[in-house]
Amino acid sequence: MSQSNGTAQKGRTLKFHILRFDPQLKGDKPRMETFEIEEQDSMTIFIGLNEIRKKYDASLQFDFVCRAGICGSCGMVINGRPDLACRTLTNTFPDGEITLLPLPAFELIGDLSVDTGKFMRNMSERMENWIHEEPDAEPRKLTVLEEKMDPDVATEIYELDRCIECGCCVSACGTARMRKDFLGAVGFMHVARFEMDPRDKRTDEDWYDLIGDDDGVFGCMSLMGCEDNCPKDLPHQNRIAYLRRKMVSAGT
Amino acid sequence: MKIVYSDVLVIGGGLSGLRAAVASSKRGHSTVVISLVPAKRSHSAAAQGGMQASLAAASASRGDNEDVHFSDTIKGSDWGADQDVARMFANTAPKAIRELATWGVPWSRIKAGEREVVVNAKKVTITEEKQAEGLITSRNFGGTKKWRTCFTADGTGHTMLYAMDNKAIELGIDIHERKEALALIHSDGICNGAVVRDLITGELTAYVAKATVVATGGYGRLYKISTNAIICEGMGAAIALETGVTPLGNMEAVQFHPTAIVPAGILTTEGCRGDGGLLLDKDHYRFMPDYEPDKKELASRDVVSRRMTEHIRKGKGVPSPYGDHLWLDIRLLGKEHIDKNLREVKEICQYFLGIDPVTDLIPVQPTQHYSMGGVRTKPTGETPGLKGLFSVGEASCWDMHGFNRLGGNSVAETVVAGMIVGEYIADYCDDNSVDIKTSIVNDFIEREQAKIEKLCARDSGENVYDLKETMQNIMMDKVGIFRTEEDLVAAVSELTELHQRAKNIAIKTKTRSSNPELVEAMRVPRMIKIALCTAMGAQARKESRGAHAREDYPERNDKEWLKRTLAYWKNEDDPTPTLEYEDLDIMRMEMPPGSRGYGKDLTIHHPDTEKRVAEVEKLKEANPDVNRHELSELLNPIDLPERLRGLNERVGIGYE
Numbered sequence: 001m002s003q004s005n006g007t008a009q010k011g012r013t014l015k016f017h018i019l020r021f022d023p024q025l026k027g028d029k030p031r032m033e034t035f036e037i038e039e040q041d042s043m044t045i046f047i048g049l050n051e052i053r054k055k056y057d058a059s060l061q062f063d064f065v066c067r068a069g070i071c072g073s074c075g076m077v078i079n080g081r082p083d084l085a086c087r088t089l090t091n092t093f094p095d096g097e098i099t100l101l102p103l104p105a106f107e108l109i110g111d112l113s114v115d116t117g118k119f120m121r122n123m124s125e126r127m128e129n130w131i132h133e134e135p136d137a138e139p140r141k142l143t144v145l146e147e148k149m150d151p152d153v154a155t156e157i158y159e160l161d162r163c164i165e166c167g168c169c170v171s172a173c174g175t176a177r178m179r180k181d182f183l184g185a186v187g188f189m190h191v192a193r194f195e196m197d198p199r200d201k202r203t204d205e206d207w208y209d210l211i212g213d214d215d216g217v218f219g220c221m222s223l224m225g226c227e228d229n230c231p232k233d234l235p236h237q238n239r240i241a242y243l244r245r246k247m248v249s250a251g252t
Numbered sequence: 253m254k255i256v257y258s259d260v261l262v263i264g265g266g267l268s269g270l271r272a273a274v275a276s277s278k279r280g281h282s283t284v285v286i287s288l289v290p291a292k293r294s295h296s297a298a299a300q301g302g303m304q305a306s307l308a309a310a311s312a313s314r315g316d317n318e319d320v321h322f323s324d325t326i327k328g329s330d331w332g333a334d335q336d337v338a339r340m341f342a343n344t345a346p347k348a349i350r351e352l353a354t355w356g357v358p359w360s361r362i363k364a365g366e367r368e369v370v371v372n373a374k375k376v377t378i379t380e381e382k383q384a385e386g387l388i389t390s391r392n393f394g395g396t397k398k399w400r401t402c403f404t405a406d407g408t409g410h411t412m413l414y415a416m417d418n419k420a421i422e423l424g425i426d427i428h429e430r431k432e433a434l435a436l437i438h439s440d441g442i443c444n445g446a447v448v449r450d451l452i453t454g455e456l457t458a459y460v461a462k463a464t465v466v467a468t469g470g471y472g473r474l475y476k477i478s479t480n481a482i483i484c485e486g487m488g489a490a491i492a493l494e495t496g497v498t499p500l501g502n503m504e505a506v507q508f509h510p511t512a513i514v515p516a517g518i519l520t521t522e523g524c525r526g527d528g529g530l531l532l533d534k535d536h537y538r539f540m541p542d543y544e545p546d547k548k549e550l551a552s553r554d555v556v557s558r559r560m561t562e563h564i565r566k567g568k569g570v571p572s573p574y575g576d577h578l579w580l581d582i583r584l585l586g587k588e589h590i591d592k593n594l595r596e597v598k599e600i601c602q603y604f605l606g607i608d609p610v611t612d613l614i615p616v617q618p619t620q621h622y623s624m625g626g627v628r629t630k631p632t633g634e635t636p637g638l639k640g641l642f643s644v645g646e647a648s649c650w651d652m653h654g655f656n657r658l659g660g661n662s663v664a665e666t667v668v669a670g671m672i673v674g675e676y677i678a679d680y681c682d683d684n685s686v687d688i689k690t691s692i693v694n695d696f697i698e699r700e701q702a703k704i705e706k707l708c709a710r711d712s713g714e715n716v717y718d719l720k721e722t723m724q725n726i727m728m729d730k731v732g733i734f735r736t737e738e739d740l741v742a743a744v745s746e747l748t749e750l751h752q753r754a755k756n757i758a759i760k761t762k763t764r765s766s767n768p769e770l771v772e773a774m775r776v777p778r779m780i781k782i783a784l785c786t787a788m789g790a791q792a793r794k795e796s797r798g799a800h801a802r803e804d805y806p807e808r809n810d811k812e813w814l815k816r817t818l819a820y821w822k823n824e825d826d827p828t829p830t831l832e833y834e835d836l837d838i839m840r841m842e843m844p845p846g847s848r849g850y851g852k853d854l855t856i857h858h859p860d861t862e863k864r865v866a867e868v869e870k871l872k873e874a875n876p877d878v879n880r881h882e883l884s885e886l887l888n889p890i891d892l893p894e895r896l897r898g899l900n901e902r903v904g905i906g907y908e
Contacts, residue, residue, distance in 0.1 A: 024453065024765035041573060042515055042604070054717045058769035059761040063289075066481045068518040069603055070410065070596065071293040087603040109430075109452055110766050117290030117429045121421065130418040131356045140354050142347035143898040143907075146307075147354075148386030151361035155592070158358045158404050161411050165292060199356065 072164030172225030185226030265291030268645025269467030275674020299409025301523030329654025370528025470623030498637025501628035501649030504789035509621030557618035633673030655798025675893035713758030842888035
């Protein structure tokens with residue numbers, strides 16, 4: 001995880017080595033290209049890539065939206081590890097060499113841009129990431145007081161609801177690389193979030209149907225790339241272990 | 253020609269667009285949402301501190317209700333808001349938040365018993381009642397009489413957007429990602445969808461619909477430094493403007509947030525000050541009480557941003573390579589509170605500044621934050637110029653914010669407007685059909701295709717990135733927090749020239765599929781048009797109201813300027829927009845113009861104000877036995893969709 005050491009190194013030359021490939025263009029082949037730019041105070045990879053696009057190559061593709069570390073658009077492999085590019089300061093690279101690759105495990109759009117959106121929508125549909133009320137529940141009137149919730153439970157749900165679907169966990173996952181339909185830590189985190197939500201009435205059997213196989217929680221090889229690379233420091237290891245225990249008892 | 257048909261086309265996948273889509277879909281209308289990015293990445297996710305709704309469950313919010321929320325909103329707007337709309341909003345906000353509670357938002361809840369909070373730099377113990385335990389809690393925000401801002405830690409927008417997008421997925425609503433609307437399809441005063449470009453393949457498709465909804469957010473990125481996501485470039489407003497027949501409202505009303513970090517311009521929530529944080533100058537002196545002894549750091553946003561700028565001008569700022577800044581101090585809130593309720597702020601400080609706000613001061617500057625102006629609509633959300641064209645959220649000038657939006661009222665607007673306008677969109681679809689000829693649709697597609705071909709055919713000309721940077725600098729330097737005639741005249745003239753130069757952009761990359769330079773080349777000329785609307789509106793408005801602060805006209809001038817600016821771009825070849833105005837009718841106001849209570853009251857009153865004040869008093873005297881709901885009905889009768897009517901329950905007092 002990158003963190004600022006607070007020392008500005010204005011004037012240093014940074015070398016960005018970037019994977020270039022546009023699958024939309026017939027005959028285009030993957031290759032590495034290097035761009036050199038001058039480092040500025042408080043420079044992030046977001047600022048650096050935009051400068052490269054403006055000064056050297058306007059065709060360079062990458063995705064940023066919030067540029068504040070909260071929207072999950074800019075996951076990429078930075079010097080070998082998946083992370084959010086927008087909040088990675090260039091002064092965290094002592095030799096000024098920065099190698100950028102698109103996140104693996106997602107469809108490539110071009111250069112550093114990948115289609116995480118399609119993956120995440122499929123995951124949400126598959127896990128039905130919404131509150132399931134009792135099938136015969138009457139819709140709650142909006143004029144009446146909201147249903148009460150234990151304040152500590154609300155806080156715990158928020159802890160798991162902080163996932164920003166950046167895809168770093170899936171890219172860092174050994175199983176996801178071998179098994180196309182493996183749910184991945186992002187899916188488990190959402191399941192864990194809804195499983196603990198008292199408003200969601202799904203039973204252990206329902207959850208077992210969703211994740212009780214090798215594409216689900218039993219496929220995890222416990223390599224914990226998710227835990228090591230989650231930009232939001234979510235408790236993946238703990239929640240996967242919890243779900244696995246729960247599913248073992250639900251399945252027997 | 254490829255055509256996608258639906259009943260409703262929503263342009264924009266943030267909170268307001270999705271909520272409107274949910275409403276129309278639930279009413280049985282096929283609904284398609286197009287979005288530049290995956291919906292969960294929309295700028296709504298960036299809302300940190302919370303959503304205002306007068307639930308009045310927490311002890312410091314007892315006594316709150318729709319009337320107090322309405323009154324705070326109108327004062328905050330500096331009487332520039334549409335009072336019908338603000339009333340519709342305040343009455344519906346509790347319903348919107350309760351609906352989201354059933355859809356999964358883990359709102360922070362009340363814990364009974366004593367807890368320590370920081371108020372005016374002192375630790376105070378407050379006691380929460382047993383009967384309120386487990387209900388939605390709220391925090392203090394600027395410009396509000398009660399603690400009304402409901403939240404999930406400081407990730408409120410994120411949890412709301414995730415719940416909303418998941419609801420849309422549950423309902424099977426089609427969300428087409430990485431699509432950009434280039435033009436609205438319209439003829440004979442009716443709008444029937446949009447020409448849409450696929451940002452991956454480059455293909456153009458006509459999305460034809462009965463109702464079209466612009467929900468594309470604000471235009472913050474006209475400014476060099478903004479808290480907004482980089483996709484907030486005002487493109488929804490631009491395509492509405494380019495129809496030539498429907499106006500943008502109050503584009504000069506641009507809000508600057510007091511506390512964005514320096515230099516990145518990333519927001520730290522108003523919740524920092526709401527929870528007790530302070531503003532300090534270079535001597536670590538707390539200066540806000542000197543300027544605003546009553547509300548101090550929690551004056552309205554426009555006021556705090558101006559006071560900070562004034563203080564910096566007195567030489568009290570902290571020098572930095574990015575200009576002088578001030579300090580935000582949340583150390584006094586303690587580690588436990590920051591880790592739990594301000595953890596996004598803490599992460600932002602760690603990653604972008606390399607500091608820990610538990611022990612360090614945060615460098616902050618007032619920074620462009622919110623667009624009060626936008627696509628002008630009626631209270632139903634429909635535009636005045638085109639039938640079937642609606643707008644919601646920050647993209648719109650529905651006009652509940654007037655000239656200054658209160659913190660916590662933006663995410664509240666997104667879901668409330670989505671709910672209300674969504675019902676009116678569904679009504680419209682019940683009563684109308686698509687009658688447009690495919691030849692007209694084809695013309696619109698061909699026109700957009702021809703523009704792209706022309707752009708790609710030009711081998712030499714202007715550099716799009718240079719034009720954009722020039723525009724952003726003009727807006728930053730000349731159409732900022734404090735405005736003067738001299739600066740604004742210069743801004744209009746420079747932008748007018750820039751608009752001409754933008755007709756001659758040449759790009760290096762000619763790829764028709766995914767091509768960021770082409771996207772920029774199509775957006776920047778339209779951004780410049782929006783910038784011109786903003787600068788011209790500001791130059792014409794010779795008064796100070798809310799966030800529009802003229803140094804040469806410091807008074808709020810109700811006599812001449814209690815009106816909304818309407819900017820049209822009537823002919824494609826016009827060098828500048830045309831400004832028209834619509835009056836705000838004091839004689840229909842529930843709350844006639846008065847003082848906001850900041851600094852010295854310089855208001856030049858309208859003759860109707862006195863008349864209306866007397867009329868309101870008389871009405872109250874003539875009806876001594878009516879309750880507050882009946883009184884509001886007498887003063888300001890509003891229409892709401894049937895399913896959103898009804899009084900809101902509050903703990904301990906029922907439906908009072």
